[in-house]
Amino acid sequence: MCDLIWYRISLCGIFGMALATAEETNWVDQLNLETHGFASFGYLDTSHNNWLGQTRDGTAEFWEVGANVIARPMDRLRIGAQVFARDLVKYDNGNPTLDWAYADYRLMDAIGIQAGRFKLPLGLYNESLDIDAARTSIFLAPSVYALRSRDLYISTDGAKIYGLCDLNSAGSFEYAAFVGAKEFSTKDGFATYISELGVGDKIHEMRINYVAGGMCHWHTPIAGLGFRVSGVYADDFYVDAYDTVNVQDTETHADYWSGYVSLIYEMPSITLVTEYLRLRGRGETLYSPGIPGFGNRIEIRDNTEGAYISATWHVKPWLEFYGALEGAWVDANDRDGTRAYSWIVAANVMPLQHWSLKLEYRDTYGTMGIYPSDNTGGIAYHWQVLALKTTVDF
Amino acid sequence: MRLFLIILMLVVGQSVNAAVVVVHSSVVQSEITADQARDLLLGRTNTFENGQNVILVICMDEAADGSIKAITGRSANLLLRGWKRLVFSGSGAMPMQSSTVSDALALVARTPRAMVVLPEAKDVPSGCRVIKILDK
Numbered sequence: 001m002c003d004l005i006w007y008r009i010s011l012c013g014i015f016g017m018a019l020a021t022a023e024e025t026n027w028v029d030q031l032n033l034e035t036h037g038f039a040s041f042g043y044l045d046t047s048h049n050n051w052l053g054q055t056r057d058g059t060a061e062f063w064e065v066g067a068n069v070i071a072r073p074m075d076r077l078r079i080g081a082q083v084f085a086r087d088l089v090k091y092d093n094g095n096p097t098l099d100w101a102y103a104d105y106r107l108m109d110a111i112g113i114q115a116g117r118f119k120l121p122l123g124l125y126n127e128s129l130d131i132d133a134a135r136t137s138i139f140l141a142p143s144v145y146a147l148r149s150r151d152l153y154i155s156t157d158g159a160k161i162y163g164l165c166d167l168n169s170a171g172s173f174e175y176a177a178f179v180g181a182k183e184f185s186t187k188d189g190f191a192t193y194i195s196e197l198g199v200g201d202k203i204h205e206m207r208i209n210y211v212a213g214g215m216c217h218w219h220t221p222i223a224g225l226g227f228r229v230s231g232v233y234a235d236d237f238y239v240d241a242y243d244t245v246n247v248q249d250t251e252t253h254a255d256y257w258s259g260y261v262s263l264i265y266e267m268p269s270i271t272l273v274t275e276y277l278r279l280r281g282r283g284e285t286l287y288s289p290g291i292p293g294f295g296n297r298i299e300i301r302d303n304t305e306g307a308y309i310s311a312t313w314h315v316k317p318w319l320e321f322y323g324a325l326e327g328a329w330v331d332a333n334d335r336d337g338t339r340a341y342s343w344i345v346a347a348n349v350m351p352l353q354h355w356s357l358k359l360e361y362r363d364t365y366g367t368m369g370i371y372p373s374d375n376t377g378g379i380a381y382h383w384q385v386l387a388l389k390t391t392v393d394f
Numbered sequence: 395m396r397l398f399l400i401i402l403m404l405v406v407g408q409s410v411n412a413a414v415v416v417v418h419s420s421v422v423q424s425e426i427t428a429d430q431a432r433d434l435l436l437g438r439t440n441t442f443e444n445g446q447n448v449i450l451v452i453c454m455d456e457a458a459d460g461s462i463k464a465i466t467g468r469s470a471n472l473l474l475r476g477w478k479r480l481v482f483s484g485s486g487a488m489p490m491q492s493s494t495v496s497d498a499l500a501l502v503a504r505t506p507r508a509m510v511v512l513p514e515a516k517d518v519p520s521g522c523r524v525i526k527i528l529d530k
Contacts, residue, residue, distance in 0.1 A: 034488060036481055070487045075447045076440075078487055100484035109439040119483050127483035134479035164438050172429070174438065219438075224467050268467055317471040353454075353471065393478060 030073065037067035040132040042389035044089065048380035049370045052147065053089030055385075061087045062389070064130055066099060078104040084130060090374075091148060091189025099130070100155055110163040119155045121162075121176045121215040122230045123260040123275055129154060132391040136312045136322040137346040138360040139387070142369065143306030143328035144260070144277040151190035153232060153258065156180030156211050174217040183207040196371060199250045199285055200241030209236035224266035231259040237283070246291070254283025254300045271312040278332060279304040305332035310344075322346040322360075328368050340366030354394060360387040413461035414515045415525050416499060420506040422446055425526040428465060435466050435511060437477060437486045450489035451510040452477075453498035461513040 042062035046055040053059065068082035084099035086092050102116035119127040128134045129145055139147070146152075158180020165173045184190055184206040191203045213232030220226065239252040262275040281302030290296030310324035323345050330338040346360040362385040370379050415426055423442040433439040434448055441447055452462070454470050462470045480486030490505065492498040495512055502508040503521035515524040 032487075036488065038482060066482060068482065068484075070481070072487055080484060080487075082482070082484060102484055106440060108445065109433075109441055119485075127485060128479040131479060131482040134475055134482065164433065166429070172433065172438070266467060268463055268469065314469070314472060317469060350471075353474070393482075 032072040033069065034071075035067070035069050036394060037065070038131065038133055038391060038393035039063070039065045040389055040391040042138065042387060045386045046383060048383035049367075050374040051089075051370060051383070051385060052091065053374060055089060059089055061089050061093075062387070063087050063094075064132070066130065068099075076106045078106075080104075086130065086189075088147065088189060091192050093189075095185065095188050097185065097188065108163075110165050112162050114160040114162065115158075117155050117157045118160055118178070118180075120153055120178065120211075120213065120232060122153055122213070122232055122258065123277070124228060124262045124264055124273065126153060132358075132389060133354075133356060133393045136320040136348040136358075137310075137324070137344065138358050138389045139344075139362070141275070141306070141308035141310070141324065141326050143308055143326045143340070143342075144275050148193040149190060151184055151188060152208075152234070152237070152256075156182050156208075158211075169221060171221045172219045174219065175215065177214040179210060179212045181208060181210045194239055195241070196373060199239050199252050200243035200248065202242040202244060203239065204242065205238070205240040207238050208234050209238070211235070224264075226262075226264045226266075228262040228264075229260065230262070231257070233257050237281075248291075249288045250285055251288075252283065252285040252300070254281050254302075256281040256302070269314050271314070272310070273312075274307070274309040276307040277305065303330075303332045305329045318350045320348040320350075322348070328366075330368055338366070338368050340364050340368035342366075354392055356391045358387075358389045358391075360389075361385070362387075412464040412513060413511050413527060414513070415527055416502055416510050416512055416515065416518060416522050417525055418449075418502050418506050418508045419521050419523055421509065421523075421525070423525060425528055427528045431465050431511060431527060432467075434509065435462065435473060436468075437480050437489075447507055449505050449508040451498055451501050451505070451508050452489045452491050453493075453495055453510055453512060454491055455494050455498070457495055457513050458498070458511065461511050465511055 040063055043058060043060050044055050044062045045058040050056050064086035066082055066084040068080055070078060070080035072078050081101035082099040083096055085094050085096040087094045098117060100117050100119055102114050102118045104114045106112040121127055123144055125140050126145060129140060158178060160176055160178040162176035167173055186203040186206060194203060195201050211232055211234045215230035217226055217228040234256040237254045237256060241250045243250060257280045259278045260275060265272040279302060281300055283300040285298045287296045306328040308324050308326040313321045326342040328340045329335055342362050342364040344362045346358060349357045365382050367379050367381060415431055422444055434450060459470045462473055466473055477488055481488050490501055492501050498510045499519055499522060502510050503519045518524060
């Protein structure tokens with residue numbers, strides 16, 4: 001409900017400001033308004049397994065759009081909001097959400113403060129997870145940037161302090177620390193995903209008591225070489241649900257820790273990146289009435305781990321190639337258990353500065369991320385993904 | 395070894411001598427280090443050393459591409475993509491853009507606190523001045 005109000009207020013704000021921009025009134029000039037947006041449309045086809053829904057016959061349910069308004073009414077102050085919608089096969093289905101809405105005051109380069117809904121600076125790319133125009137590949141590595149549980153770590157409602165400190169001959173140091181809370185929409189893809197995990201098909205409520213975390217990025221004295229560590233703690237991720245099949249109420253409480261280590265080396269023609277994620281979740285799901293043979297409680301022990309290494313070759317201003325190796329494990333303490341190893345190649349052609357055409361091929365060994373509910377005929381160990389996408393932005 | 399060093403020089407970067415920084419006359423700063431110019435262009439910072447706020451102008455002219463690359467290690471296109479990342483993730487506002495060097499100079503001349511990186515200081519109009527880049 002709260003999210004809906006936020007969304008409507010922001011939508012009115014965005015359109016109101018956009019109209020005002022057109023009229024070019026004096027007060028608008030003083031606000032230094034700017035509007036930006038993007039739209040991506042794609043096609044996804046998989047072989048041997050369905051992934052993210054019914055994809056074996058190909059699907060065009062693969063798009064995202066976003067629009068924002070940013071105002072700079074005075075020096076150092078920035079105010080903005082963005083509305084975002086995506087369709088990821090069976091997830092989200094185009095439900096619009098308030099992506100971010102904040103006020104940002106940059107007191108000095110070393111200290112800035114942001115309050116409102118903001119994206120979490122986790123890993124190198126979590127903040128730009130949805131922005132196809134900002135990368136060469138179609139998918140960010142799913143081993144590190146989860147596709148289905150995007151909502152969990154994409155943003156929070158709270159406050160962030162950030163800045164950059166000059167270390168002279170040792171380079172510079174960028175940091176961010178944040179705290180916030182979040183209530184999740186029960187209609188979005190995240191709710192669909194949580195249902196798939198077995199807590200029930202009707203989600204009544206989903207929220208996080210609070211999240212707290214931070215990011216440190218060292219821009220080393222070697223030009224283009226950066227090292228980042230980031231992490232977040234999510235306290236009491238709570239789900240209240242009902243299972244219509246087994247006629248059970250369920251209540252889930254879990255705490256999650258996520259840690260990211262990232263290394264990036266940007267050269268004029270080549271960008272090399274490697275990132276590692278370790279996720280740890282502890283909690284329980286209570287069932288009422290209980291499950292015969294299991295009692296009324298199932299313990300949650302999440303030990304997911306993922307990593308990738310990638311290289312992007314910026315051949316021409318209008319042409320780029322991408323290659324990567326990825327690994328993901330459901331249980332970091334059992335690498336022989338459910339896992340997925342992938343190699344990926346992608347090409348990005350940009351006929352215009354604000355228009356891109358992409359092609360990506362993923363070859364995967366392993367069943368992590370593949371669900372029996374999408375693959376009633378059985379799950380294959382070796383499977384492939386072919387994705388096409390075009391994006392325009394302004 | 396020599397071949398390796400030559401390749402490394404070609405890959406890693408170019409001299410900042412290939413670039414000049416032109417600012418609006420309201421800018422108090424008289425010099426800027428290459429690292430400070432890089433941080434401003436990459437959106438990591440948005441003030442000069444004295445605390446004065448910067449309005450960044452990016453010149454998309456092919457002639458300016460080398461100067462941007464010399465400072466940031468990125469082409470103007472890649473730089474702009476980095477800015478898209480900042481703008482759509484809620485971490486920044488888009489710099490002003492110009493398609494030619496003369497347009498960039500005209501834009502800086504009429505925009506208080508504006509700054510642009512160009513390949514050379516030629517035909518700088520009144521209202522603008524060139525500030526020195528220190529190679530740190």
